[in-house]
Amino acid sequence: MDRIRVWIVEDDPDWLRGLIAYLNKERDIEVVWTASQADMVRQALNGDKLQSEPADVVLMDIMLDGRPDGVLLAEEAASAGARVIMLTSMEEKELIFRSFQAGAIDYQIKSEFEALPDAIRSAFRSQSPINAAVAERMREEFRRLKQLEREFEAKKLGDLITPSELQLLDLIDQGYTQPQIADKLVVSIRTVKNHVNHILKKLNLPGSREAASKAKEMGLLNKKDGDSTM
Numbered sequence: 001m002d003r004i005r006v007w008i009v010e011d012d013p014d015w016l017r018g019l020i021a022y023l024n025k026e027r028d029i030e031v032v033w034t035a036s037q038a039d040m041v042r043q044a045l046n047g048d049k050l051q052s053e054p055a056d057v058v059l060m061d062i063m064l065d066g067r068p069d070g071v072l073l074a075e076e077a078a079s080a081g082a083r084v085i086m087l088t089s090m091e092e093k094e095l096i097f098r099s100f101q102a103g104a105i106d107y108q109i110k111s112e113f114e115a116l117p118d119a120i121r122s123a124f125r126s127q128s129p130i131n132a133a134v135a136e137r138m139r140e141e142f143r144r145l146k147q148l149e150r151e152f153e154a155k156k157l158g159d160l161i162t163p164s165e166l167q168l169l170d171l172i173d174q175g176y177t178q179p180q181i182a183d184k185l186v187v188s189i190r191t192v193k194n195h196v197n198h199i200l201k202k203l204n205l206p207g208s209r210e211a212a213s214k215a216k217e218m219g220l221l222n223k224k225d226g227d228s229t230m
Contacts, residue, residue: 003030007044007055009073010087011064017115019059026117039096055082056093059116060104062088062095064075066077071098082124085116098138101114154218159217160202168195170221173212 006032010016020031022092032053033196035041058077062070072152073082085106086099096107105126106119161169171181178196182189215221 003028004120005030005032005033005053005056006120007041007058007082008034009036009041009058009064009070010034010061012061015110019116021116022113023120029117029120032068036064038064038073040125041073042076045076057120058082058084058114059120060084060086062099068095068098071095074099074104075102083126085119085123094229146170150218154220157215157218158220161189165195166215166220168192169199169212169215173216173221180204219225 006029008016008019010019013036016034016036017137020034023029023031030053033044034053035184055077058074060070060074060077062068064070064073070086070088074086077084084102085108086096086104087110088095099107106123108116108119116126162197167185168181171184176184177190179189182192185192195210199211200206201206203211203214205214212221
């Protein structure tokens, strides 16, 4: 039976020794190389001092010498064709997200080392499931990034549209027609039409309803119109 060739990148020598012994008990897994420093891994990936046994799966400690160097190394290892499983004693949302962005296909907590043999087999078959805890943290991070994106888009839209134009869009959203808006704001229908045209050009949208919906979606129509005029 061909064994799955595993590299371990880990800077804790005691944990590394224990992990090697634990994994090498598996009939289909063999630890063929280890490293404790980022430079050692880069040399191996670049072909310098390359071991006779390349990696099928890399177990990558996310923290090396107190820094999250494993994230960058994961990207380099994944680019070289290895399947990367991140290892950490932490459950930090941002690092989980960054690890998967870098190309890792799984993420395992060190205290749950009993799950590593099956995780290695799944990674080797490119069938790694994302465990529930990791998946939830990824969803939280995606939600956070989506909220930041929404806030950025709202600010950009708010910077484009004047308060008077927002007032106009609010009235459109409430269902007022242009003549009704002109009467309500005591301005000419031509003034209303000019404002609408300016808004549509700024937002590159085809109609006033679409513009009002966009502003409402961005949370910019939460203030009711007052008695001011354009």
